[in-house]
Amino acid sequence: MKPVTEIDLHTYVDGGLSEAAKAEVDAWLRAHPEDAERMRAYAEQNALLRSLYNAVLEEPVPAALLAGHPRAWRRYAAAAVIFALGIGSGWLIRGEFVVPQMVPVSLARQAATAHVVYAPEVRHPVEVTANEEAHLVGWLSKRLGTTLKAPKLGPLGYELVGGRLLSGPQGPVAHFMYQDGRGQRLTLYVSRQRGEPRDTAFRFSQEDRVSVFYWVDGNFGYALSGEIKREQLLQVAEVVYKQLNP
Amino acid sequence: MDRRLIIEHIPRLRRYARALVGDRYVADDLVQDTLERAWNKFYLWREGSDLRAWLFTIMHNVFVNQARRRRYEIEQAMEELPAVAVRATQGEQLELEDVDRVLRSLSTEQREVVLLVAVEQLTYEQVSRTLDIPIGTVMSRLSRARERMRQLLGNQIVVPLKVVK
Numbered sequence: 001m002k003p004v005t006e007i008d009l010h011t012y013v014d015g016g017l018s019e020a021a022k023a024e025v026d027a028w029l030r031a032h033p034e035d036a037e038r039m040r041a042y043a044e045q046n047a048l049l050r051s052l053y054n055a056v057l058e059e060p061v062p063a064a065l066l067a068g069h070p071r072a073w074r075r076y077a078a079a080a081v082i083f084a085l086g087i088g089s090g091w092l093i094r095g096e097f098v099v100p101q102m103v104p105v106s107l108a109r110q111a112a113t114a115h116v117v118y119a120p121e122v123r124h125p126v127e128v129t130a131n132e133e134a135h136l137v138g139w140l141s142k143r144l145g146t147t148l149k150a151p152k153l154g155p156l157g158y159e160l161v162g163g164r165l166l167s168g169p170q171g172p173v174a175h176f177m178y179q180d181g182r183g184q185r186l187t188l189y190v191s192r193q194r195g196e197p198r199d200t201a202f203r204f205s206q207e208d209r210v211s212v213f214y215w216v217d218g219n220f221g222y223a224l225s226g227e228i229k230r231e232q233l234l235q236v237a238e239v240v241y242k243q244l245n246p
Numbered sequence: 247m248d249r250r251l252i253i254e255h256i257p258r259l260r261r262y263a264r265a266l267v268g269d270r271y272v273a274d275d276l277v278q279d280t281l282e283r284a285w286n287k288f289y290l291w292r293e294g295s296d297l298r299a300w301l302f303t304i305m306h307n308v309f310v311n312q313a314r315r316r317r318y319e320i321e322q323a324m325e326e327l328p329a330v331a332v333r334a335t336q337g338e339q340l341e342l343e344d345v346d347r348v349l350r351s352l353s354t355e356q357r358e359v360v361l362l363v364a365v366e367q368l369t370y371e372q373v374s375r376t377l378d379i380p381i382g383t384v385m386s387r388l389s390r391a392r393e394r395m396r397q398l399l400g401n402q403i404v405v406p407l408k409v410v411k
Contacts, residue, residue: 014363014367038393041392045345045360045364045392045396046363049361049364052265053261053264053265056264056265057260206293
């Protein structure tokens with residue numbers, strides 16, 4: 001009989017062996033009752049430990065764990081300052097200052113949905129075209145109850161196509177569309193947020209093929225969507241943010 | 247990619263934390279600190295890699311740092327103490343409290359390995375990466391922890407007493 005190792009025996013208990021290796025250990029254990037008893041005890045430990053702690057999985061998760069931690073706000077203040085200084089994208093990659101604050105995930109999803117619905121539209125991508133930009137911005141501002149701006153993304157190669165009014169879960173939504181020379185489109189989704197005004201840092205969400213950077217600023221949620229790489233979208237998102245928060 | 251992915255793992259992080267530290271509130275504090283770090287460092291996570299293993303690694307690091315700060319050496323020292331078997335009789339069905347008590351008597355290093363293997367059912371390879379220790383160390387800790395638990399639960403005297411003549 002091939003001697004089995006201590007590692008084989010543990011792997012046997014933890015169910016990590018192939019059928020062939022398992023058969024070998026079975027044979028070994030039949031011939032070595034002390035090892036067999038030991039492995040039976042180890043398997044029992046596994047079962048007992050699981051039954052002792054599996055109940056935790058069924059407990060409702062405390063809201064505090066879902067909502068992020070109050071201590072995070074101190075860090076947020078630092079993040080806001082750094083962001084305002086426009087240090088660039090490095091802060092995001094290093095990640096130390098990204099805010100662990102609850103943002104409705106649905107903002108990103110709503111924006112991505114609007115993007116995939118309207119961005120491929122050839123004949124009617126927007127309700128009001130960029131030719132009537134002043135009218136567009138005035139109209140959407142009135143409907144959202146704030147003073148909106150359509151960011152200028154020309155230096156990044158994206159020109160305003162126009163915009164439209166959408167209906168979102170929190171009421172009217174302003175939807176701006178941009179396009180570069182190759183027809184690549186980005187959309188900016190602006191919606192009123194429920195609840196107390198608050199701010200968050202940038203968050204990134206990948207909704208199928210659509211990349212979304214989104215953030216909440218006071219009473220409004222902003223989401224920039226596009227089928228481009230995260231890094232490229234981040235560059236645009238930073239410009240959008242700076243223009244909206246001069 | 248977003249926090250929904252992390253949120254899905256919270257129940258398992260809580261289970262592991264509870265088993266690791268025992269006390270419910272201390273455990274949830276550990277989870278909270280872990281999540282806070284995870285949100286902050288989320289951009290370091292490589293999409294497509296094992297998020298759960300990543301989160302457990304963060305929890306391990308937070309735990310170790312806290313343990314260092316709070317001077318848990320007392321607990322470490324307990325490993326040196328002679329073990330006292332917790333069961334008076336053999337053959338009886340084991341009480342879960344006994345299992346818990348025996349689990350607490352392990353060193354934190356051993357407890358982490360046992361829990362990641364037995365409760366979280368990570369592979370030895372995953373445990374090795376999570377705790378950042380060689381796989382040989384995983385195996386020796388696992389082996390020693392299991393044997394110690396077996397002896398304590400099986401009412402055997404672990405540390406032979408010196409025979410005083």
